[in-house]
Amino acid sequence: MEIETSSGGNRGSRNGGSDWAAAAKKAVAHGGDDGLERGNYLVWEDLTVVLPNFGKGPTKRLLNGLNGYAEPGRIMAIMGPSGSGKSTLLDSLAGRLSKNVVMTGNILLNGKKKRMEIGAVAYVTQEDVMLGTLTVRENISYSAHLRLPTKMKKEEITDIIEGTIIEMGLQECANRLIGNWHLRGISGGEKKRVSIALEILTRPRLLFLDEPTSGLDSAAAFFVVQTLRNVARDGRTVISSIHQPSSEVFALFDDLFLLSSGETVYFGEAKMAVEFFAEAGFPCPRKRNPSDHFLRCINSDFDIVTATLKGSQRISDVPNSSDPFMNLATAEIKAMLVEKYRRSVYARRAKDRIKELRCIEGHETKTKKGSGASWWKQLKTLTKRSFVNMCRDMGYYWLRIIIYIVVSICVGTIYFDVGYSYTSILARGACGAFISGFMTFMSIGGFPSFIEEMKVFYKERLNGYYGVAVYILSNFLSSLPFLVAVAITTSSITVPMVKFRPGFIHYVFFTLNIFACISVIESLMMVIASLVPNFLMGIITGAGVIGIMMMTSGFFRLLSDLPKPVWRYPISFISYGSWAIQGAYKNDLLGLEFDPLIPGDHKLTGEYIITHMLGIKLDHSKWWDLSALFVILICYRTLFFIVLKFKERASPLFQTIYAKRTIEKLEKRPSFRKIPSFPSKRHQPLHSLSSQEGLNSPLH
Ligand SMILES: Nc1ncnc2c1ncn2[C@@H]1O[C@H](COP(=O)(O)OP(=O)(O)OP(=O)(O)O)[C@@H](O)[C@H]1O
């Protein structure tokens, strides 16, 4: 069977070959992608998604045995009432289902059953996630530089950026900030268009969009869908869920997948849907928008509306005989339509086409995943973007720098010119411990901003913008100037005011010690953010962990007195506080002499105080203590990398095991087995995809 590989030429009109479209095509060609000639055929068979319930209630089927396909050069609309499973279908196809649901069935990409890898699908989700501190143009520009091939000239990239801005109608707000918690930015509709612009920049082979027109007026919705149609016409496969489109917008779609409660009401050419409804006995009134009519037929919420109307005093207002919807419950209409579709010629056609598309085995396209930019360019662009974000976000560092200055002045005045008397020994110890062990605790304050940045990272990572290592490195490089600034301001205020041990090298050590502590806390919070991606829970967890580290730092209980199991070994060794305080004491006290308790006695040397009064051994120098802090810093950053990578690699594996076990358990339940997804189909037991083909399944 010959498969048409690019259907763009013969279906519908192109976008008049605008400059940016040509540049975008060139971008793809530069990246070594042969996508203009070959597209991606996506087929799904008997796709079922269940929400297991091991309690008393029944297991909920979110999608029930769906069959369908998407072809390059065409744009498909997924329509259905709210909660019908549109997002779930898109998530299943993109391999991004949440962990608590189980999927069964086949998803074939160009005839091959495989999991959608990171970057294989460009997905515009329902929620808009982007950096609020950047302008629209900046967001699009950074995204372009992160992903377009390094070989492309600057002018070509600029053409693509400007072309996309025009295409999405963003000229007027191009230089306005997106907006965040303290900045009112662009409108919701504009944000949605920016999200789409970010994805269509690179003309992805597979483009999924979840309600791209929500919040847009009808003209804007029309332009957006027209643009998506143009993308499709370039041989791309575009699938979009859509809520109640206007008739003009609906006419732009080639195919339609109509869902209700997770079941197929109609799948086929969009323009044939009206015919199907007429054949089924529910013709679309002449002056009604077809999409409104379809949704009116299948949205069972209307039953409640009708019941309320009938039950109310305005019963006479209800036109009962003329309107079939008043006489039949929507649930019944829906059930009739589902049944009619199963037996229809459309379902048969779809099955035949699926059979054809299944046979294109070997036609696996060289899927170009993710970014075309070099590692170095990604690092440069990401570092710059992250730095700009940190500069503009008040809560990221500026607020903290101000607080550090204020607290430093407080410390400086409380311990002002602490001196060399016997009582100043305790004062110096407390002050040094406070600055290096506790003041650094304030670094926890940047956590909410970091969580926001992480959300952007997760979205961009799934869409294949860049790798985990690039992100971690760029984050560290961009934060470096701020961390240095915090350390220098703190030490420059406290050292001269308190009059710690004089000497430039001591000042440098003091600064480095603070810098290392702050960096360690930041890295620790990153690890926590990757494990607990909720800012309130993250702050509570972070505060708890840092609290334990403080307890074992040697200030509240001398290191030598800490209970040996657990607290001394290993907690105090992996606690940044103990190394920071040891280094700070050695830096300040060694070489100084203090007045004795009883006047006339020998002066107390710094060595004596450190070993006998503070319980610290002098078997290694303060520089070793500092090195230990940097080792802890590297360990945390590596742990952050491992956690992110582990989540990416291992979670599908765990998901597969979970799915297998869940299906085994569910199959034992008669209530689960009894519900046939397609009565007309031969009965097939549910197989987890993993059991069919190792881990090479799209199961997530
Ligand atoms: N991970 C999940 N856990 C529990 N329930 C889920 C999950 N995912 C989806 N659902 C449920 O499945 C149903 C379909 O959800 P889905 O988000 O796919 O609907 P939708 O058609 O996209 O709706 P909307 O138009 O409002 O976005 C809903 O009832 C939802 O509560």
Ligand SMILES: [Mg+2]
């Ligand atoms: Mg949805």
